[in-house]
Structure formats: structure tokens, C-alpha cells
Amino acid sequence: MKPLYRSADIRAIEHAAAAELPEGELMRRAGRAAAAAAQRLLSSAAPHPGPADTFPDRAPALQRLQVRVLVLAGPGNNGGDALEAAAHLADAGISVTVLHSRPGNAQSPERAAAWRRAADSSARFEELSAPAVQTGDWQLVIDGLFGIGLARPIGGALRALVEAVNQLPCPVLALDVPSGLDADTGAIVGPDGIALRASHTITFIGDKPGLHTNEGRDHAGIVEVAHLDIDPALLPTAELQLNRLELFARHLHARRHSGHKGTYGNVAVIGGATGMRGAPILSARAALHAGAGRVYVLFPEDPLPADSGQPELMCRLAEGYDFGQATLAIGPGLGDSATAADLLARAIASQGPLLVDADALNLLAHTPALQRALASRGATAEPTQHALQAARLLDASATAVLTPHPLEAARLLGLSVAAVQADRVAAARTLAARLQAVVVLKGSGTVIAAPGGDCVINPTGNPALATAGTGDVLSGLCAALLAQGCPPWPAALAAVWLHGAAADELAASGVGPIGMTAGELIPAIRAGINRLARLNLVR
Known part of the structure; x- marks a missing residue:
């Protein structure tokens, strides 16, 4: 520890x-x-x-x-x-x-x-x-x-x-x-x-x-x-600890020969309003490379026919898609339209694994009814308890994961960014308790907080992550882990650690910290997951 x-x-x-x-x-x-x-x-x-x-x-x-x-x-x-x-x-x-x-x-x-x-x-x-x-x-x-x-x-x-x-x-x-x-x-x-x-x-x-x-x-x-x-x-x-492999590695399993695409879950990334189509694509590509069996990109309107750079992704209109058949990652490039708000309400009501990011967090901040619905979703989850010291390892799939940066957290809490940054641990804990969700407060030394008060600070990552799209990659990575059966708490810990470790590896090899792009993280994340899965296989 x-x-x-x-x-x-x-x-x-x-x-x-x-x-x-x-x-x-x-x-x-x-x-x-x-x-x-x-x-x-x-x-x-x-x-x-x-x-x-x-x-x-x-x-x-x-x-x-x-x-x-x-x-x-x-x-x-x-x-x-x-x-x-x-x-x-x-x-x-x-x-x-x-x-x-x-x-x-x-x-x-x-x-x-x-x-x-x-x-x-x-x-x-x-x-x-x-x-x-x-x-x-x-x-x-x-x-x-x-x-x-x-x-x-x-x-x-x-x-x-x-x-x-x-x-x-x-x-x-x-x-x-x-x-x-x-x-x-x-x-x-x-x-x-x-x-x-x-x-x-x-x-x-x-x-x-x-x-x-x-x-x-x-x-x-x-x-x-x-x-x-x-x-x-x-x-x-x-009450606090540093993130480390022992907190989540056992949830990253080696693949069985008898597995198939259905074994490893579906991810649906919901977002991509006009002018912001790249955000859900990045998130979906990360989910695919992190091991999800099938990945959909659900657009609020005018869906792309396909992702030419990643044809394995299935691009569709969000309207008419059954949200209950996938782990949902909602928010990247979603926008703030009435349609976007309706999609967020549907996602919260779906009761399956859910990650809320970006524009969906801003919609949540401006809509108290959605906040109440999200908190109710997590409060009725009846999680199984595991020991993280004396802590809880939320196993309930209905417990959402939220991934705000400091400004998004400030909007959700009704505070200034300065107030959030003045005590990041307190801000993350307050938000997790209020919304009954696992909260990933991004930034230097990302803070991960659970509704019961458990709190972890992540030591991986570097300034290479200070570029557009890296948050979308994190969302897709975490959604993929959820889809493969990883509970919300260890999924958040693993996603944040792997995301930062990939950036560290790239910076060490000369790809960054200056000029690294979000897309370059994805293959490094895949390599990191496979290394950990092989370790579990050896054990």
C-alpha cells in the first residue's frame, strides 16, 4: 500500500x-x-x-x-x-x-x-x-x-x-x-x-x-x-493513497481461446454534434483498442457513414438505438442541444454501465433533475464490498463513472475553478457523494473518488496529456474496461493509470511531452493492457 x-x-x-x-x-x-x-x-x-x-x-x-x-x-x-x-x-x-x-x-x-x-x-x-x-x-x-x-x-x-x-x-x-x-x-x-x-x-x-x-x-x-x-x-x-497496479490489475484478464466478440462487451460512444465529430471517434477508437468486443458511435444527428480510419467502428444515429445493450460513454462532442439532453436522460435511465464526460457533464450541471436521477441510480446499486484497506470496491454496474476536468467539476459543484483546485481531494469527494458516482477529477495528479469516501491520487502521466482529445481517449478506455466486466471503481483506477502510463512511455521515447497527439496514446494504451494481462496469465 x-x-x-x-x-x-x-x-x-x-x-x-x-x-x-x-x-x-x-x-x-x-x-x-x-x-x-x-x-x-x-x-x-x-x-x-x-x-x-x-x-x-x-x-x-x-x-x-x-x-x-x-x-x-x-x-x-x-x-x-x-x-x-x-x-x-x-x-x-x-x-x-x-x-x-x-x-x-x-x-x-x-x-x-x-x-x-x-x-x-x-x-x-x-x-x-x-x-x-x-x-x-x-x-x-x-x-x-x-x-x-x-x-x-x-x-x-x-x-x-x-x-x-x-x-x-x-x-x-x-x-x-x-x-x-x-x-x-x-x-x-x-x-x-x-x-x-x-x-x-x-x-x-x-x-x-x-x-x-x-x-x-x-x-x-x-x-x-x-x-x-x-x-x-x-x-x-x-484515508488517501496513491494509485498502483495492485488496486486493479487482477481485473485485467488474459483472453480465453474460447472467447468471442460478445464475450468482451459492447461500447456505445454517444456524441459528435456538428463540428465535433472527432471527439467520439477518438473515444470509440480507444475503446476498440482497449479490448471491447464491439464499438458503436452514436451521433445525435447526421451520423457519419463510417470511420474511414477505423472501419471496425459502427456509426449510427443515436435515436432508435437500444441503450440497454451496451456500456455507454456519453459526452464527447455531444453539444448542448435539446436532443443531447434527451440522450443523456435516456443514458441515465438505462441502468447499465455508464460513463459521463465532457458536454454531458455540462448538461448535468445545468439540469438538477438529471443530477437527482444520476444520484438515485447510484444509490440503489447495492454494491458488493471488497477491501481496499477499509474501503469499497464498487461492483455495481449501475454506479456511473464521471470524468470532469476542473472547470466541469466547478460547474457541477457551483464553485469557481480556483475553489476546486484549492482542494482537489475535497472537491472530488463532495461530487462523488452528491452524485453517488465514481468521480475522476482530471488534472496533474488526477483524483479518483468513490461515493463512500475512498480516494486515490494517480501518479502516472505528464504534460503531454495537456492537448485536445486526451480526455476522449480516457473515456473510451474506461468504457471498454467496464464493458469487459471490470467494476466501476477498479475500472476508473485502471483507466487513469494506463492513460498516464501510456503518456509516460511515449514521452520517454521522444514522442512528447511537446506535440504528442491524443491518437498516439491509443496504441500505447493497448500495449500496456496486454502487458498487464500477460502478468495475470503468468500468475
């Missing part, structure tokens, strides 16, 4: 652990972990040492290279962690400069002890200032300005300091959380706030949701968790 803990949980764990340990032990452990992470970063960035050098003791090699490390030590306990790290690095023979912000009030005893250890080392101390950052030739910066307790935006001289660090070309290691970033939400603290951009973050005791969604992925970089040898019995059951 990859649990995510909110700040209140971390403080409770820290308080309980500190009661069982010598005073300051947790800070000393954090300092040692930070120093070790810093040395790993320095070693990976340094030229490979000669034959005379021995590993894992890399300090002599780093010393000969005249490595210079800048440590930013803020006034609180996060600054104490940084001071401990500075003392360890200086004792290892590394040139360390500490820009120190003295506490305005009495500091904690453990921070005072950390300051004394750093002061007794060979580390050089200077006052915090932007010029001190800009004039140094640093190989690494360690950010210990502010931790999880920051309540107001960084301003004044410290803002200038953060701006200066953000201009440096060297790696930046944040301790616990990049300064200025909300550890719970991934938002930057304050409406006009600023956050330090780290290339790496070592976070203490447990992982935090804000490092993996919203602004967090841009500011936290590569995240490492240092558990500080906390007794596992002190860790509460986490």
Missing part, C-alpha cells in the same frame, strides 16, 4: 512517536535521512570517481570535487531538520553554507540542539538573503525554510529568496515539503503566494497528498519517503 497522510495525521503520529523517544530523536533522524539523500544526489551528479575511491563512502570524492551545498534553515522545526542535515554534511567534509533565519520566539529544545550541532561543525553561517543565493556556485540547495505548518504566503525577503532559488540550475532537495506548498492540497499557500521548486523532496514519517496533485508535482519533483523508523502501530488507517 502507498498511503498518503494529511498534516493533522502526521502531527499526531509525530506527537505519539516523540513521547516514546529521547528528546529530539525524530529531528536527528530526519537530519540524518536528509543528509544521506543529499549525498546520494551529489554523488549521482558528480563525475564517476577513480579506481582508488571506495563506495559507499563517497565523501572523499565529493570533497575533492569541492562540492558546495547551500542549506536554507527556517525559523521552525523544518529549519531544525535542515540544521541537523548541515551538521552531518559538514562532518563528512562537504563545504556547507547555511542561510539561517533566527526564530522570532523561543525555539523548541530540539531545534536549539540542532543549531548548536550545526554551529559546532565546519558549516559557515550567513543571514538569509537573495544575493547570498545568487552569488554562490552551488551543487545542491537544501530547502528547510518551512514545513507542513505554513499558514500564510511567503512574503518579503523570504519571497525574494525563494525566487532566487527557483532560478538556480542545480538540484534542490526539499525537506518534508517544498516551502510554500500546502502538504494537504498541493496548492500554493495564499492567493498570491510562491513556492520553492524542488527537483527532489524527502518527506518524513509518511507521504503527503499535496506532493502528488495540483501544483505539487511541479514543485516536489521526485519524492522519497523517510519513515524515520516510526513504529508502524502508530500509523493510522490512511
